Amino acid sequence: MAMQNYDAAVIGSGISGMTSSLLFAKKGKRVAVFEQAPHIAPLFSGFDRGGVHIESGFHYSGVLGKDEIGGLLFKELGLNIPVELCSQDGYDDAYLLKSGRLFKFPFGRNLFEQRLIEFFPYEKEGIKKYLNLVYDQLSKIPFLNFHKRKYKNEEFFCFLDDKITLSEVLNNCFNDEEIKSLLSFSSVLYGVPPSKASFVLHCCCSGIMFETVWKIKGGGAALVKEFKRVMDNSGISVFCNKKVIKIEVEKDKKKLTFSDGSQILCDICISSIHPKEFLKIAPPETYREKNVRRIQALPETDGFFILYGKVKDGVRIDTNNMGFLTEDSFKKDHKNAYYVNFSNANPQTVCAVMAVDSAEKLWNISQSEYEQKKKEISQQIKDEIKKRKPELLDQIEFLGIATPRTQKRFVNYYGSYGIMHAADGANLLPITKVGGLFLVGQATISPGLIGAMISSFLLDKIVSRAENKNA
Numbered sequence: 001m002a003m004q005n006y007d008a009a010v011i012g013s014g015i016s017g018m019t020s021s022l023l024f025a026k027k028g029k030r031v032a033v034f035e036q037a038p039h040i041a042p043l044f045s046g047f048d049r050g051g052v053h054i055e056s057g058f059h060y061s062g063v064l065g066k067d068e069i070g071g072l073l074f075k076e077l078g079l080n081i082p083v084e085l086c087s088q089d090g091y092d093d094a095y096l097l098k099s100g101r102l103f104k105f106p107f108g109r110n111l112f113e114q115r116l117i118e119f120f121p122y123e124k125e126g127i128k129k130y131l132n133l134v135y136d137q138l139s140k141i142p143f144l145n146f147h148k149r150k151y152k153n154e155e156f157f158c159f160l161d162d163k164i165t166l167s168e169v170l171n172n173c174f175n176d177e178e179i180k181s182l183l184s185f186s187s188v189l190y191g192v193p194p195s196k197a198s199f200v201l202h203c204c205c206s207g208i209m210f211e212t213v214w215k216i217k218g219g220g221a222a223l224v225k226e227f228k229r230v231m232d233n234s235g236i237s238v239f240c241n242k243k244v245i246k247i248e249v250e251k252d253k254k255k256l257t258f259s260d261g262s263q264i265l266c267d268i269c270i271s272s273i274h275p276k277e278f279l280k281i282a283p284p285e286t287y288r289e290k291n292v293r294r295i296q297a298l299p300e301t302d303g304f305f306i307l308y309g310k311v312k313d314g315v316r317i318d319t320n321n322m323g324f325l326t327e328d329s330f331k332k333d334h335k336n337a338y339y340v341n342f343s344n345a346n347p348q349t350v351c352a353v354m355a356v357d358s359a360e361k362l363w364n365i366s367q368s369e370y371e372q373k374k375k376e377i378s379q380q381i382k383d384e385i386k387k388r389k390p391e392l393l394d395q396i397e398f399l400g401i402a403t404p405r406t407q408k409r410f411v412n413y414y415g416s417y418g419i420m421h422a423a424d425g426a427n428l429l430p431i432t433k434v435g436g437l438f439l440v441g442q443a444t445i446s447p448g449l450i451g452a453m454i455s456s457f458l459l460d461k462i463v464s465r466a467e468n469k470n471a
């Protein structure tokens with residue numbers, strides 16, 4: 001039987017894979033998406049347990065309003081995503097354990113500035129300086145601003161100098177350790193400690209939440225459902241349980257081989273998977289040797305150990321997400337940071353999260369060692385809750401545990417956000433040495449809904465530029 005032949009094949013059905021599939025379909029291409037997991041977009045879809053739906057890889061995001069960049073990207077793709085603002089007065093609660101205070105993160109620059117000054121009046125100058133630096137950076141990132149001004153195509157490919165770390169900026173603006181811990185806590189939510197995170201990455205992931213913070217009605221699953229509706233209408237074929245194990249170049253085509261032995265051909269192949277996994281399946285000529293070594297050496301983000309639960313029947317917990325910051329959280333790079341997340345889609349469901357080492361050798365262990373490790377870390381998290389918010393232990397019914405090994409099973413990497421975007425490492429680009437073989441996803445621009453989508457829009461611009469040159 002002749003092999004199936006597609007104009008474009010997308011490997012992986014996360015946010016970037018789905019976005020790329022729609023962008024190539026818009027170019028009139030016949031597109032297929034291949035996902036190794038049993039269902040589409042495993043990271044965003046969440047799962048059902050104990051009679052409730054639990055969120056996995058999406059809780060909230062900045063700039064999803066209809067006149068903001070996220071809303072405009074949705075519109076460009078023909079998606080109608082039901083978004084709703086989080087509480088402006090406080091979407092996250094940071095417990096400052098040294099001074100025994102609770103800082104509720106508001107959004108909106110003025111409100112945020114006022115609250116910071118109220119808590120740290122002696123750091124007023126630093127607060128103004130820090131916010132100016134964040135907003136200055138944000139205004140320079142073309143992909144976050146193309147709704148505000150026109151850019152020449154080339155400007156989208158000039159990456160900002162991101163050698164300065166978040167720690168350097170915070171140390172430069174502030175003396176007080178507590179405010180440094182507070183303003184760097186969100187580094188846990190993009191997986192790079194402040195001493196390694198570039199300030200630009202911090203602005204792309206956290207700075208966008210200074211302006212507005214949105215939830216999606218129905219959570220990540222509602223977003224995936226809407227993507228799937230538009231993908232179906234665009235004639236895109238989606239295949240699950242299809243793990244790509246090899247990409248080969250045959251004349252001007254790419255041949256993909258799957259773990260079940262089947263094969264397809266395509267003209268264009270877009271990989272949205274972890275770059276180190278991509279190296280394992282890509283043809284040897286994809287990158288120069290020095291780039292292969294560079295990608296192999298990229299550090300991984302920390303993993304997450306997550307206790308999932310639901311609020312017990314009859315109990316009402318009126319709170320936001322909770323982060324607990326000790327005096328030396330910043331100095332210790334938020335090592336083993338600990339966070340309790342109440343889902344925005346269903347506040348009766350909870351994730352108690354602890355950042356843990358994601359090294360493969362720590363999780364690719366025997367079943368009995370793994371069970372033991374799960375017990376130990378679960379207990380560590382419960383002990384933390386007991387110390388910080390003992391009442392929660394009686395209010396929550398724990399339903400399950402996810403570890404970096406669970407993450408590996410569902411998305412094929414251990415670290416919570418894949419590779420680390422460290423200030424001293426160069427950005428990975430979507431183009432490879434093989435014509436028509438591309439890389440998108442959180443490893444190229446930044447993690448998160450916005451970063452993953454932008455990576456696909458960046459590739460779209462690159463392809464359009466090449467098409468115009470060849471026309």
Ligand SMILES: Cc1cc2nc3c(=O)[nH]c(=O)nc-3n(C[C@H](O)[C@H](O)[C@H](O)COP(=O)(O)OP(=O)(O)OC[C@H]3O[C@@H](n4cnc5c(N)ncnc54)[C@H](O)[C@@H]3O)c2cc1C
Binds near residue numbers: 011014057244416446
């Ligand atoms: C616990 C957690 C909470 C988060 N919360 C938020 C949040 O609130 N807001 C936010 O904006 N971001 C959040 N994120 C980050 C966000 O989920 C990710 O940055 C984003 O989903 C990454 O999308 P992606 O398309 O780059 O990668 P992925 O979603 O990882 O997509 C890659 C896909 O490729 C598939 N794949 C891998 N190998 C193969 C293969 N060989 N063959 C076929 N398929 C393959 C994988 O199964 C996967 O589905 C969170 C992440 C985690 C882990």
